[in-house]
Amino acid sequence: MAEAHQAVAFQFTITPEGIDLQLSYQALNQIYLSGVRSWKKRVSRVRNSLIKGVYPASPSSWLFVAIGILATMYMQSDPSMGLITKIQQHLPLRYTTAMSVAKFFKWGQTMVSALVFSTLLWLSLILALRFCLKLLLSYHQWMFEKHGRMSNTTKVWVPLVRLLSSRKPLLYSYQSSLPHLPVPAIQDTVSRYLESVRPLLTDPEFKRMSDLANEFESNLGNRLQRYLKLKALWATNYVSDWWEEYVYLRSRGPIMVNSNYYGMDFLYVTPTSVQAARAGNTITALLLYRRKVNREELKPSRVPGTVIPLCAAQCERMFNTTRTPGVETDVLQHWLDSEFVAVYHRGRYFRLWVYRAGRLLSPREIEDQIQRILDDASPPLPGEEKLGALTAGDRIPWAQMRKQYFSSGVNKRSLDIIERAAFFVTLDDEEQGMRGDDPEGNLDRYAKSLLHGKCYDRWFDKSFSVVIYKNGKSGLNAEHSWADAPTVAHLWEYTLATDAFQLGYTEDGHCKGDVEPSLPQPQRLVWNIPAECETALTCLKIGSSLAVAQALADDVDCHVFPFREFGKGRIKKCRVSPDAFIQISLQLAYYRDRGGFCLTYEASMTRLFREGRTETVRSCSNESCAFITEECRRLFQLASERHQNLYRMAMTGAGIDRHLFCLYVVSKYLGVESPFLKEVLSEPWRLSTSQTPVQQMNLFDLKNHPDFISLGGGFGPVADDGYGVSYIIVGEDMVNFHVSSKYSCSQTVSNTQKARMFILALSILKCWFYAE
Structure with a gap:
């Protein structure tokens, strides 16, 4: 351990002749090299600050x-x-x-x-x-112009x-040049809102909602709008700070399932079946990505097919970050650097140093360290095994127990190690993946495992937790408040590609590289958990963190299915947006399943603006409903065009929901009630959808390696009686779907029968389009 090496770097004894110094040159050399690494990082940060500070010019x-x-x-x-x-x-x-x-x-x-x-x-x-x-x-x-008509x-x-933009930019070079998110006119937002709910309401209901909206617009709305415009004058982004605080950090319910989301491994391929080796390469790839982020060597993300940059602010808190609980609100804590990761295996927590004398350990060395943890047969300390359940349950009990039992002594030191770690690693003792005699069922269990695990073997507060299974399969679980899924997906794409195609494995499935024999053992974390705290963790009594988390996990149903009949290649031949095609098919599936339409949420990014997060695309429109009820090809084209227009408006700051959300926050600060805003923000999203875009296709050679197909990821349902649907368009001929719902609602079980409903909807649309 680094502290131990520093402590014995020099020893001295007092003799009659004076003080006899005994120096350990090896330890002093390690301290020197670690210091050199720290100073190199400081110099690199100063250099990068100068380069991006003068962009688009250059210092020269x-x-x-x-x-x-x-x-x-x-x-x-x-x-x-x-x-x-x-x-x-x-x-x-x-x-x-x-x-x-x-x-x-x-x-x-x-x-x-x-x-x-x-x-x-x-x-x-x-x-x-x-x-x-x-x-x-x-x-x-330019986003609203038709293809070929510039x-x-x-x-x-x-x-x-x-x-x-001709100069090669650093990761954050464009930040100061990105525009601020504009505040839409209140009459435009109200008008677009009424249009979005028209197909969901009867004539009397729509009349009542229109009256509420008009009364709000002409009275209280203008007053709230003035405050919001005042905030937009001095705030970098008038939405993001309130969105992070009130939607995520102030939520007092469990973040497991309700907020956190997951990412999966390759569908058909597992690069190695050796658990420690897969962990070695995965940890190395993640740390290489962190190095690129710290040095700002990553290319800024851009709108696909263009030179238009996207905001990179979410990358800043990717590593060395944790969400700490509070009674009223949580806090995101970020540290500039961390030379270790936290590892969980069979109820024990370890600190694994990933740097030695200022250098990153080789994949083979990390594998060797992971194997030491796997071979450690020591039992968990009292209360240690299910300690992670505190991060899975309600936030207030976790905040209270943290203050009472983890604010001093060895418990605080061990908790600090977990929270300050670069990220969290779980060495799971189960096997997962699409395998065996029941590949579909195993794929569903794989998704559930990544979403919540055993409710205590993940640290849900960390920015992300990596899971390495016994058979070499991997995945991650990400906390949502610090960033949105595309940022984590970019990280995970790099990790999978680097693991499989760059780092690679030996013929017997082990990592490449040499091992320094003098590496210290991974440090076992020590806990002194009182009996009353241990009882709250280990007993499934009503109200305990583990009981709340277990009940939530048991209620979630997940189904993952790859759709291989056709993909974006054939859809584009019909001059239809693949995303619009899938969104309309989801509307069709829901209508055939439930006999009606529902408020539908599709996440869209607003990273064209500085510190942009997301906006809602209300993809259930008058046009999509007209098409589904009349089944007319001409109406499908109109519905597709309407969806694309809604998506573009959301991306360019002309959305509905974030504006109304911020107006609601202002009303709460002023202590005034708005029946219109209260009703709007209480409407349930029974169909919550999101596309996981593949952002780095250059990393995956699907032509020569067609089996290295990403499964994407998913999330839990937003409404108790609704669906959570995530999908990833892979290559030209495949779409992977992740559907979640709750067992407690008899109308929404995302099992194989429900999956067939989505497949049927896609197939029906295909028949309409490819019919002669």
């Missing part, structure tokens, strides 16, 4: 400006129009009797004045370039964006 451009100014001065011209002379007058002049020395000082003063002017001019040019780039990135009309404005806009 200052030299060109300075040379240009000096060259014009040499030619007896004053490009500053007298400013250099004024700067010179404010510089101290040393008087001397020697004429030659006086001339030298005057020349030096002129040079300094010219360099000061050059620097000011350079900074002004940078601000002007950044302002121009911000204006260009604020133009979103307007003249867009034709001019495209090369200008390319010109200002």
